[in-house]
Amino acid sequence: MSSSRREWQFSLAIAAISFILLFIDLAPPGRDDGGRHARAEVTSVDNQYVRSNQIVKTGFQALRVELLSGPQKGQTMTVTNQLTGKMEFDELYAEGSQLLIEYGLKEGRPVDGMARGHYRLHWQGLLIALYVLLLALVAGVTGLKAALSFLFAALVLWKLFFPLLLMGFAPVPTGLVVVAALTAVVTFAVGGLNRRGLTTFIGSMLGVILTCILTMEFAENFRLNGAVRPFAESLLYSGYYDLRLTEIFIASVFIACSGAVMDLAMDVAASMEEIKLGNPDIGFFAHLGAGFRVGRAVVGTMTTTLLLAYSSSHVFMFMLVMAKGLPAANILNAPFVSAEILNILVGSFGLVTVAPFTAVVAALIYRSGTLATTGTPG
Template sequence: MCSSLFYWEEGAEEEKNMESGQKYRKKVITIIFIVCLLVFAGQYAQIKRPVLVNTQGRTFETAVVIEILRDNLQNDGSRAGDQIVLLRLTSGNQSGQALEANCPNGMLFGTVCEPGKKVIVISSQIKSLEIHTVYSLDRSLPILLFVGVFFLLLCLVGGRKGVKSAVALLITFCCFLFLFFPMLLRGVAPIWAAVYTSLLILVITIWLINGSTCKALAAGTSAFGGVLTAGIAAGLFGYAAGLSGYNVSNIEALMFIGQSTSIDVGQLLFAGILFSSLGAVMDIAMDVSAAVDEMHRLKPEMQASALFTSGMNVGRDVMGTMASTLILAFFGGSLGIWVLDYVYALPYLQLINSNAIGIELMQGLSGSFGVIFTVPLAAFCSAWLPKWLGRR
């Protein structure tokens, strides 16, 4: 009896050591993969950008307002014209110097200067002439503070998975900055660049959070299928309604970029729809896959067909709110357009046939199609993949 107990304890210890070794190897592989990805992205992003605007001699610097030399405050409390202010630069080659600057009175540029206020200054030098203009309020600190609080709460509330989510979010940002944008400048079609980037983001995010499991494979597969569905739906919608990436409001600026680079600006709209639907599709795919995996863990005897039915029931509950989330997100992003159309009481035929409204509807509905299609795909993959692969 004692010898049997000894061998049992020895076997349990060996199994524990094997599991610890597997976890260690997974961590090492993950770190190596991320390092290799970052090195590749850093090399791939080494691309020469076209010079579209001459910015020679112009820099953006931080400064502090010392004194208001000429104010633009009127007797009725309104402001007209520009302020002339005295600033002390806190960055750049002229840091510490006091300089006179012009502060525009605009909604998009400039601000209302007061002594002690931190601002951003455009310093332009043309031969011996120096011009300093207040660009905006210095928002760096509050922006970085809110970003830091967000990541801190994500890690505190989410624990280890929260930390992994934060890492995945940073890698997602790097994918856009060092992969997607360089791909566009290298001549890759925006649609295909978006597909490749979305696939990489899906793999990294789901793998980091859930590891190499059937649950992660099912979620990733179904999410990618949902994203492709959103892209196909957008393409069909655009073809039927005569909408393209050349109907957007900032097409003049995009056309200028298209003439100076190899970017097909007409595809940017549809590439953006893929990215817009990616988050919602990945969310619902993970919800359904996790629910089915948990049911199988609690009741291993459940048949795949029963798991599929349960996954569909969970997906239907999430699907309605997720589709509403996408619609409301696009509605909120274009709220100014809707308010203008409502106040001006545009007639129905003008409203429904305007490019702006058509594009907003195409974005919201295409993303919702992706969400709807993801539900049965996630339920099917999470129910049947473990059976085919023989593991969870």
């Protein structure tokens, strides 16, 4: 069987699994599934129940809306927009706003409506479509495979990983299995069912495992627990008292860096393959040395990747502690800041070490045999 045919069959298998995942629901029982959702447009607003205290608004808006989708399309109803006084959660609506609402039914009429935010799903769908189109235009078939890998990763996390954590599965082993599955799909779908894909997979997993070990060790030494993450406490109050928050935090660290680790491993693996193709008679140590030099070049720019990603996502937090005039020692020693430092530095360990790991694996894999059966991804 040709390499190209195997890769197409692999992609079709991933597409089939993704389709099956769409219909899997492992979420724990006991949820209130009676609510219906629809897009609606605000026709009138009553703000008499909104109480303002400087920038803080509490109370609620009474909205009259017309449903724009769903079985009750065209019907009108009153919707409540509850305000909690927290700007990160609250939204105010004006006449003409389109929003997502949740409602119940009574004698075929929509009742008990609650606002669930400005309607953004159509814009999200458009952005995803543009992203897939860009991938196809730039990378051709490989770009479509990357889009399929993206979809598969999202479904595995949403349909399997998160529900399994809620069901009480051990977070670290479960996270490692999920990362291994995602890494295999991404590396073999994009890199091909060949030695390049195998090299990328092994190198990536070595980096992830090292990150996991370091996170477990330093999370204990830092005296951190998963409650430093947003919504962790709210999750406990929702009835999930037995969740192992610290282990979930550890799993989140190595899962978060796994994408960047895969990217770096693919760069090194592809370079090692090209070196071997250009000089089939190159010796083991010369090949390994070339891989180390490539690794040093790419690591030089990747070391700040996690720093920029994580620090920019918490820009308001850092601005707040600076605005309060807190000394550096207080800031760095705070639990939530220490958690981000651990996230950045331990993730960077995985990034830095994956380059030599992949170079060693590639030198061993390409040491013997011919490259005629390696194949090239579409």
